[in-house]
Amino acid sequence: MAKAVLVMDMPEQVCQKCTLCYETENDDEYLCCATGKLLPDGEKPDWCPLRELPEKIPDLKSGYEDFSVSISRVGWNACLDEILEERKE
Template identity: 45%
Template sequence: MAKAVLIMDMPESCSKCKFMYEFQGIKKCQLMNVLNNGASKLSQNTFTQKRHDMCPLRELPEKREINHNKNHYISNFWTDAKSVGWNACLDEILKTDGMRKE
């Protein structure tokens, strides 16, 4: 099955999330509702303070450090090359932050 990525600002808590909704006075998460066959009831006490422990949203990883020392061992070349690719991928993902309208 094909995979998809959604780029959005990470909410600090469930109450600030675009996937939170209220149904019959109960606050629920659309994402967790889909993933857990309807079991998405949020803790009414903490949903304004933090994200649910089982929240499927994940933060982007950090960029990797690249060794620019010309005297480092040749074996580190491949590690640095992978880091360059990793960082370029993150740059491309973050470049879409403006969301082009076509």
């Protein structure tokens, strides 16, 4: 099955601040629309599907870096740049 990625601002540690969280008809009950699960009170649950993007790999200037590592770094960082690019649509 094909996969998709949604890039959004990471909400605070409280699910109720997330754009994927909706209040149900029952008072003080919230639903995660990404998983279809009811949210527990308190902090973000372990089963939350949102993950922070990894960091870019820093540029190595030692002159001793492996060529394959250098190519991997360039590809990794280019991929992150593409994901974070603002769309003008």
